[in-house]
Amino acid sequence: MRENHGGAGPLLEVRNVSLQFGGIAALTDVNLTVHPGELMSVIGPNGAGKTSLFNCITGLYRPTAGDIFFGGRRINGLTADRIAALGIARTFQNIELFSHMTTLDNLLLGRHLHMRAGFFDAAFATRRWWRNEVAQRRRVEEIMDMLDLQSVRHRRVASLPYGMQKLVEVGRALATEPRLLLLDEPSAGMTEEEKADLVFTIRDVQEELGIAVVLGGDDLRMVMEISQRIVVLDRGRVIADDVPAVVQKDPKVIEAYLGEEAMDPARGA
Amino acid sequence: MFFWQLVLSGLSIGSLYAVVGLGIVLLYRTSRVLNFAHGDLAMVTTMIAYSLLTSAGVVFAGSVALTLLAAFALGSLFYFIVIRPVKEATLLGQIITTAGFALVLGGAAVVIWGAGTKALPFPLSRFRFYDVFGLRIDQLTIGSFIVSVITMLLLYLLVQKTKFGLAMRAVSQNDAAARVLGIPVRRVYAVTWGVSAVLGAIGGLLLAPVTFVSPTMMFDPFLKGFAAAVLGGLDSLPGVIIGGVILGVVENVFGGYVSTAFKSTVAFVMIIAVLLVRPEGLLGRKFQRRV
Numbered sequence: 405m406r407e408n409h410g411g412a413g414p415l416l417e418v419r420n421v422s423l424q425f426g427g428i429a430a431l432t433d434v435n436l437t438v439h440p441g442e443l444m445s446v447i448g449p450n451g452a453g454k455t456s457l458f459n460c461i462t463g464l465y466r467p468t469a470g471d472i473f474f475g476g477r478r479i480n481g482l483t484a485d486r487i488a489a490l491g492i493a494r495t496f497q498n499i500e501l502f503s504h505m506t507t508l509d510n511l512l513l514g515r516h517l518h519m520r521a522g523f524f525d526a527a528f529a530t531r532r533w534w535r536n537e538v539a540q541r542r543r544v545e546e547i548m549d550m551l552d553l554q555s556v557r558h559r560r561v562a563s564l565p566y567g568m569q570k571l572v573e574v575g576r577a578l579a580t581e582p583r584l585l586l587l588d589e590p591s592a593g594m595t596e597e598e599k600a601d602l603v604f605t606i607r608d609v610q611e612e613l614g615i616a617v618v619l620g621g622d623d624l625r626m627v628m629e630i631s632q633r634i635v636v637l638d639r640g641r642v643i644a645d646d647v648p649a650v651v652q653k654d655p656k657v658i659e660a661y662l663g664e665e666a667m668d669p670a671r672g673a
Numbered sequence: 674m675f676f677w678q679l680v681l682s683g684l685s686i687g688s689l690y691a692v693v694g695l696g697i698v699l700l701y702r703t704s705r706v707l708n709f710a711h712g713d714l715a716m717v718t719t720m721i722a723y724s725l726l727t728s729a730g731v732v733f734a735g736s737v738a739l740t741l742l743a744a745f746a747l748g749s750l751f752y753f754i755v756i757r758p759v760k761e762a763t764l765l766g767q768i769i770t771t772a773g774f775a776l777v778l779g780g781a782a783v784v785i786w787g788a789g790t791k792a793l794p795f796p797l798s799r800f801r802f803y804d805v806f807g808l809r810i811d812q813l814t815i816g817s818f819i820v821s822v823i824t825m826l827l828l829y830l831l832v833q834k835t836k837f838g839l840a841m842r843a844v845s846q847n848d849a850a851a852r853v854l855g856i857p858v859r860r861v862y863a864v865t866w867g868v869s870a871v872l873g874a875i876g877g878l879l880l881a882p883v884t885f886v887s888p889t890m891m892f893d894p895f896l897k898g899f900a901a902a903v904l905g906g907l908d909s910l911p912g913v914i915i916g917g918v919i920l921g922v923v924e925n926v927f928g929g930y931v932s933t934a935f936k937s938t939v940a941f942v943m944i945i946a947v948l949l950v951r952p953e954g955l956l957g958r959k960f961q962r963r964v
Contacts, residue, residue, distance in 0.1 A: 462853050463852075463853075464849060464852065464853070483852075483857070483859070484852035484853055484858075485852055485854075485855045485856055485857040485858065486857075488852070488853050488854055488855035489855045493853065493854075494853050496849070496850070500847050500849050500850040501847065501850065502842075502843055502846040502847055502850065503846065503847075504846055504958075505842075505846070512839070513839060513843050513851075513854055513856075514854055516836065516839065516840060516843070516854055516855055516856055517854070517855040519836040519839075520836070521834065521835050521836040521839075522835060522836070523830065523831060523835055523837075525835075526830050526831075526834035526835045527827075527830050527834075576850075576854070580854060580855060
């Protein structure tokens with residue numbers, strides 16, 4: 405069952421995945437490949453199946469058919485926490501933060517996978533406990549520096565502006581130290597300025613940390629600008645998979661978007 | 674002097690209500706399920722302790738350890754075989770399920786151990802007294818107070834300082850987010866049920882010398898623990914401790930000066946009064962609908 409693709413193989417492989425809710429097909433026969441360190445996007449009109457696909461990959465949904473491989477290992481059927489432990493992190497379209505906690509606590513929760521704080525260690529505040537605590541906090545500080553979150557570290561996230569909350573969510577995902585980061589509509593609700601910052605952040609993540617990023621695209625201009633490759637979904641099917649310049653001129657893509665928005669990158673979404 | 678005597682024993686019984694209530698709150702905080710089987714779970718584990726001590730002849734410390742283990746196992750088992758299968762049900766449905774399970778446990782206890790009242794051999798006596806700051810206090814009162822406080826401290830460590838406690842708080846706030854961060858949500862729920870049952874068992878064991886062991890022994894303590902939780906705020910662990918202590922002291926003082934028959938009534942009237950002013954309880958978070 406298990407295939408080993410070695411270091412050069414694809415990081416994520418979605419093979420013939422379908423997802424049905426009752427009689428409704430959310431995804432039909434979806435194929436998609438992400439290579440290590442790649443920055444790609446999945447776009448499509450509303451309801452095309454981007455979020456369903458992300459949910460399948462992260463184990464929140466189980467595909468009705470097909471397989472998903474991560475680093476050569478089959479992951480469909482694993483629970484969400486096991487998949488996270490393998491190195492897939494994500495953000496959500498509608499921000500899912502621990503809204504009663506501070507920015508710092510949210511990021512620290514992202515370190516959960518790497519924590520070693522058992523009952524005995526905590527009770528006696530052993531050296532191991534302290535060392536671990538310090539290590540986790542140091543890593544979180546680095547991420548906060550990178551994302552410019554230092555000024556809001558002790559603020560309850562529910563009180564932060566929307567764009568800032570999105571960044572906290574990205575930071576929390578990064579704190580898990582993933583190999584693959586799925587960002588579901590990260591720029592939705594952001595101001596133009598925040599969007600510009602986000603582009604830099606995503607590039608930093610991909611280039612400096614070497615993390616593969618899949619952008620669940622919302623803002624077409626941004627997607628065209630930064631993606632190395634774009635997969636277009638329409639009503640749960642993949643209708644295009646190519647570099648931005650080709651995807652942009654694909655008649656099927658233009659048709660899918662007609663009535664939604666024109667495929668004009670100069671105007672954006 | 675008489676007054677302080679009443680306060681002190683109220684403090685002790687109140688801390689037991691708090692321990693029972695902590696189990697209810699811990700679970701509610703994490704899963705929003707109110708466990709109406711909490712008292713009966715505690716009763717069954719106390720029955721197990723009784724069997725270990727009498728028929729099996731295990732020494733006291735060993736029996737307590739085994740009983741707490743059994744409580745943990747029962748609690749998490751309950752989650753896996755009863756609560757998890759109905760996870761698609763509404764919250765109210767899950768709560769009703771716990772009420773149904775309470776009846777099952779009550780019935781099972783009668784079948785296995787009989788409906789009669791039994792005495793649990795307990796190493797602390799109600800009739801050996803100590804002089805503390807001029808007050809006469811019995812061994813059991815002091816003992817249960819100390820054990821309650823230690824239990825609370827251990828729970829504090831677990832919830833506030835360990836990886837598991839952090840996971841528990843995360844799960845209570847956002848299930849989906851917790852899962853994608855690698856938190857094994859199912860295991861967190863199961864352990865929470867287990868710890869909650871252990872808290873109930875500690876309460877049951879300490880109450881057993883006073884209430885004696887019977888299938889209905891936890892009825893009143895469960896109600897008081899629940900009341901303590903409501904008074905302090907259902908989602909606040911410090912709240913239920915304060916609630917339990919207030920409840921214990923008020924009913925004891927009233928019982929001492931006015932009437933023992935009405936001491937519970939007065940306690941509940943007081944709770945109603947507090948809830949009229951603060952519906953969310955003393956330390957509870959204001960109710961708000963998630964949008």
